[in-house]
Amino acid sequence: MFKFTLRIPKELHARLTARAAADQAALNAQILHLLEIALDAVRATTNRPDGDSSAPALLGRGSHSPPA
Numbered sequence: 001m002f003k004f005t006l007r008i009p010k011e012l013h014a015r016l017t018a019r020a021a022a023d024q025a026a027l028n029a030q031i032l033h034l035l036e037i038a039l040d041a042v043r044a045t046t047n048r049p050d051g052d053s054s055a056p057a058l059l060g061r062g063s064h065s066p067p068a
Helices: 008-024 027-046
Strands: none
Touching: 008 027
């Protein structure tokens, strides 16, 4: 397991904490679970049978994203 620091907005932390509590899971476990779901969704859209490898912008450049 790799350990690192992640800064997130208070509102996102509150949403994640509430979701973890509702699922009776630890916050870390909940975040890992949601990351796996997101990565599986990206993989599913990039390996489409029609050959279109364009992936939707699941994580757009919002107010919390650094400039490119």
